[in-house]
Amino acid sequence: MGRARRRARGFTLLELLVALAVFALAVLALLNLAGETTRTAALVEERVLAGIVAGNRAVEASVEPLPALAARAEGEERQGDRDWRWSRTLEPTDDAALVRIEILVRPAGSTHVAAQAVLLRGAR
Template identity: 55%
Template sequence: MPRAPSEAGFTLIELLVALAIFSLAVLALLNLAGENTRAGGRLADRVLAEVVLDNRAVEAMASATPPAIGRSSGIEAAGGRAWAWTRQVSRTADPAIVRVDIAVAAPRSSAPLAWASLFRGAR
């Protein structure tokens, strides 16, 4: 039945289309909010891993004697969590310098969240 010219408002189809468009926009915003939350968690993990990395680097560089050649590892607490670190000390072409590679990962993860290579005197 056609509408009379004096009637104002939307048809049921128009309302359903508008509701569908609105729901798509809301879903997109919810997805964006979820991604931001996940990214924030990953960023916090990386920052804490960097703190542990900095602690290990300061220890390796500030000690009176250089770290022993070879691999060492341990667990350090930061931010209420445990972090696994590994340190590989190797010789370089210059006998007066050693290379110190440090990597930090979550304890049950093999992928490091932070890593660095340092050089220090061998004496």
């Protein structure tokens, strides 16, 4: 009877330490997941905004008279409260009737390409 009464009093120190360790591991996993979600959201926002800049420049390149398009052009644009640097390259293709226009967009002060747009346009 004495043994049954002693077991009914509660958890042992070892059981509490194991439960605390399991809880700590779960909290660490959730914090890691929250951090990764924040980083992913920032990356998606950057790519979407850079894609808008690239799309805008692609539309301009498709309607601007071909002689006005330089072989290479660069510029800056502000979109979504951020500064972006874009570059446009005009290249001939194997088909003399088409030219290839490539637009690269980078965050200002960075070298990595956040968005790219490529379009083909009549050479005349």
